Each structure stands twice: as structure tokens, then as C-alpha cells.
Amino acid sequence: MDRILSLCFRLSLFLILAFIALPILVVFAASVSPSAAISFDPSQWTLAWFAELADRRWLDPFLLSIKLAAAVTVLSGLLGFLAAYAVAYQKCPGHEAIMAILVSPLAVPQIVKGVAIVLLLSSTGFYSLLGTPGLVMAHIILTLPFVVRMIAGAMYNFDTSLLKP
């Protein structure tokens, strides 16, 4: 009985891991498929789609993604560090409540935050910020809670007695 159970357990584990890996493997397969439509034919393959990446049509969004990611990483990292420093290292008065406020954007669905930010940028004369600056700001809000939480987690464990003369 126990042996059957253990076998079932192993089998289900294997199936679940296959379920997890499947769509990612399929995307690789689709990227070397010769047809433009979504299709599945393992007998033919090509790298032509990767050559198309050099086209401006695809290159520009790709570069924008990288620029956006780089800018957000730097800014969110800096802001998150400052916040975590005040909350976890200096333990400013009310640091627990402040921490809760800093991670509160996590409780709001992304689509709701997105609509709210577009509403602000398009309604009250912040038109010039729509586009890349708006994207950067919105992504800072998305990532800041994670950054604060991670840096604060590391800072809570600092041994401050090391800094005393």
C-alpha cells in the first residue's frame, strides 16, 4: 500500500513538473518554427525569426524594454534603499506602520494601479509625462514594495553593535 502511494506521489510530481516546463519548451519550439501562424511541426525548423529581430520594428520595442528595465532597476533600487534604511536600519518612530504603507501597493491589482496612474497623467495637465516617464514612474510603484521588503529584510538582521566604537 505504501509502495503504491509512493509511486503515485512520484508520478504526480513528474507530471506536475512536466506541466510547469511544457509551455516554456513550446515557446522555444515555436521560435524555430518556419510558419508565421501558431503551429506545431517538429520536422522543420529555422532560425529566420531571430534574424528578423534586427528589423527596426522589433528592435525599438526591444530596446525600450531594456531601457525601461534599466532605469526602473536603478531608481527603484535607490528609492527602496532609502526607505529600507529609514525603516529597518534607523528604525524611525512608527517604522512598522511606515513599512506597511510602503508595501501597500502590493494589495492593489496591477490593472487598478495602471488605470489610476493613466487617469492622473491624462487628466490634470501631466500630459507631458505620458509615455516613457510615466512608464518608469508606474513601474517604480510596481517594483518598490519588493525592493523595500528585500533590502529591509537584510537590514533587520544587521548587527548594529559592529558600528559602535
Add this chain to the structure above:
Amino acid sequence: MTSLETTSLRPQPGRLPVRLGPFLPLAPPSLILVFVFAIPMGLMIGLSFRGSNGELATLDNYQRFFSDDLMLAGLWRTALMSGLVAVCVTVIAYPVAYYLARSRSPWRTVVFALAIAPELAGVVLRTYGWLVILEDHGAINSVLLWSGLILEPLPLSKNLLGVVIGLTHVVLPFGILSLLTSIQGIDPNLERAAQILGASRLSIIRRIILPLSVPGIISSLLIAFTMSASAYATPALLGGAGFKVLATMVYEQVLFYIDWPMAAVMAVLLLVMMLGMALAGTRAEARLQCKLHI
């Protein structure tokens, strides 16, 4: 240490009684949090109560939502989809989390990496992968048609089934992680003791592991529900044009109908639904934890 600090930094004449120093680093992050999060959220909630003739506080928009059958259907569809995903994720994540919590085999690291790594690939990429698999001309249907088992493609995408499969995949790592922490907290000696006393594997799982991991089960259900209720890309890609949930409806109101107050109403309803679930979940978890300690 604290006493030393308070004596050396005693407020001096001419200085502010409250020291602002510790709060200074908070200024830049607070600024962006207020400007890009608090103010927009306030504006949006305010807009949902704005009337068409300029009234500031009216429930007209909400009435418009609740008297529209299509919109109500979207609300129920959101709840149904999120509930199904929550159950699927928790059931599928449980064996993986149990294995990761208890196994000492060298394969553990591999399984852990496999279980968590998809999260790095992004939602759109994984959903696209499912589209390739589930579409009418996709992998499953091609193989089944070719083998002659079916004559018409099975409806695997452009419906609730496809979305639930895709979302389950997207949310699964979070379910695994929340169950893992909970199962790791169970003393392995309990299982050993039960085994020595002659309990079968099945009754150990049923009478020890499952009851003690209920807090983990609840947090897995909760995180899966809230993540699916607010998911946009997966329902939009795998659900097809007719599959409307709150997240895709909000987008539609903004982009096609340019009905901002209605978009705000939907966003507020989504927020209320999620916060309500989170509150119910944490309360249930706290109550159960009390019970378990007695």
C-alpha cells in the same frame, strides 16, 4: 544602547522637539508613493462616485454597473475563474511543496529550480506557450487530429478551460512557496512518531500533515485567488474576445468606450473583492491557528 542614544541626542534648545533626521531618507520614496500611487488611487475612487452632471457623490455609476447583465456576468466570471484557479493551484502545488519540504535527495534542488524558474519567464511568454499548445491548430489538437482520435479540434482555448489552465500555470509557483513555508513548519518528529506507532503513510498525511498545513492551504488559496482576479494578460490571450473578466473589462472601458467613471467603478469593485477575500482569509487563518494551538 537605547538609553545611550536618548541621552546623547537629547533635544537641545532651538531645535525641533521631534527629530526629523530618521525620516529624511523616507522623503523621496514617499514623494513618488504619494504622487504616483495615493493621489491616482484617490482620484480614481472619487471618479467612480462622480455623476454625469457633475455631482461629486452619487451611486449612479455603480447602479449602471449592477443593472447591466453583461457586466454582472463579467463579475461572476471573475469570481468563478479565480475560485477554480485557487483550487487547482493548491491541489497541484501541494505534492510539490511536500516533496520540497521533506526530501533530502540531491534532486530536491532541481525540482525547486524547475518549480520556481518559470516565474522569471514572465506571464506573456508562458501564456503564449499555452496558446501554442491549446489552440485549435495547436500541439494537442494537431496530435489528436493526426492520430484520428478526434475529427474536430477540441475547444481547449478561447474559453474558461484555457484560461484556468494558463492561470494555474502562472500562479503555481506562489502556491508552492506559501505551502512550502507552512509544511516546513511542521515538526518531522510527528510523522516519525506516527510511523513508529504503526500509522500508514495515508493516515499520516490525512491526520497529521493536512490538518497542520491548513494555514498554508488558506494562504495558497488566497494568493491564487487574488492573483487570478487581477490577471489581465492570460484571460485576454487565452480567453478570446468573448471571455470578459473585470480586468479585461476595465481595459475595454478605458480604450474603446472611453468611459472613465465606469472603468473606475470596475477597478474599485475589483479592489473591494480582493481586499474582502484577503480579510476573510486572514481571519480564517488566525482562527484556525488559535484552534491548532489548543
